[in-house]
Amino acid sequence: MKVLLIGSGAVGLAIGAALYDGNIDVDIIARGNTRESIIKNGIIRRGIFKTITVPAERVRVFETPNQTGNSGYDYILVCAKTTGNPEIAAELAKCGQGLLNDQGGLILCQNGFRNEQYYFSCLDKQKIYTASFAIGFKRPEPYISEVTVFSSPITIGSLFDGDLGTLNPLIEALENGDLPAKSSTEIAKTLWAKMLYNCALNPLSAVLHVAYGGLAQSQDAVLIMNQLIEEIFAVIQAAGYSTFWPDAAVYKKAFYEKILPPTYQHRSSTLQDMERRIKTEIDSLSGVIVELGREYQVGVPYNTMIYHMIKTMESLY
Incomplete structure (x- = not known):
């Protein structure tokens, strides 16, 4: 499985750690001090779920998607703040349709509603999925994610009749990394x-x-x-x-x-x-x-x- 993870705040780091823990091939997009800190220290997830430490030499981190040299990702996870959606969508559009494979999906791991609209110009609606979090995270250091509160699993679904079966490998990988997740037909x-x-x-x-x-x-x-x-x-x-x-x-x-x-x-x-x-x-x-x-x-x-x-x-x- 190949995953492109865009955004390295507390949520992105927690997801990235879970995927790395299952030996998933992950490329991370981060910038500035966060990128430098991850390159130097790797990633640590701690808190109420199991602690995961990803050594710096295992982490692949880039500033933009087109720098990864990869294509055909199974999943693109957008974990950046919603204020970055216009720029992220433009960067994905520059990479072309081949960035995501034919069976893949883009998952928006963000606050709010109507974030999907930014990505209609670069992907079919049926390939866009939305995640909702009832889990609390904080980031005490740029490379550390701390899980502070758990209410229910990450819930992922489609507002556009996308195939929920597409999500099964990702959900299994998150679960294996001790990050509870599920798909739902009631995501709205x-x-x-x-x-x-x-x-x-x-x-x-x-x-x-x-x-x-x-x-x-x-x-x-x-x-x-x-x-x-x-x-x-x-x-x-x-x-x-x-x-x-x-x-x-x-x-x-x-x-x-x-x-x-x-x-x-x-x-x-x-x-x-x-x-x-x-x-x-x-x-x-x-x-x-x-x-x-x-x-x-x-x-x-x-x-x-x-x-x-x-x-x-x-x-x-």
Whole structure:
């Protein structure tokens, strides 16, 4: 099996370590300090799953896909932040259709919704798959991924009736590397479940500079989160999607009682991005809610406000 892994943050390193552990042929795309650190130190995955150490001499790391000298990959895994999608799609297009073999698939391992649209120009829709993560990662060093939280396996599926059987070898390889994974015919429902969680918590915690548990302790923050959730459900229904809860009331009960408490200590990716003064992924999160609200004429004033607050804070770096 040949895998091209684009993006070497905490998620990409954890996946790469799992694949290397099973002697899979992996080419990694990384840049700057991350690339230099991996070349020097290799890759380490640690935390609540088994520790995996990949020596530096085993790791093949490049700056761009066309530098690998390889083609006919079985899988291309995009683990970079969503802000990089336009550039990544352009680089893949330069490599041509032969970069991925006829039976292969591209898997987007990212936050948000509608990320697939960037890759329509370089791949058939049926070859594009999406992964959803209910696993927490952090990166204490550029070459180290630490698994901090596990809720459920990585869920991978197709929004475009792609063949899920294509995913079986990859899922087996991830499982063998002690990274639980599964395929699902309900990936859209899973993605919307993640969108509800992320859009209710991620930007608001960044604006207020608190961990998720801090939001739950404030009646005013709870009021805001309730409005965000209700607007998202209105968009889901208007756009013809569905998720695992029939309405906002049922979801909110599950959210406050079961979903949120295990992540009270979590600091949102948007907050961490803003502390580093880099562009956030807000366009793929709240920005999608605003976009769909406009398309389907659904009012989303709370999501619109939180979206523009984050964009304003970015502009003031």
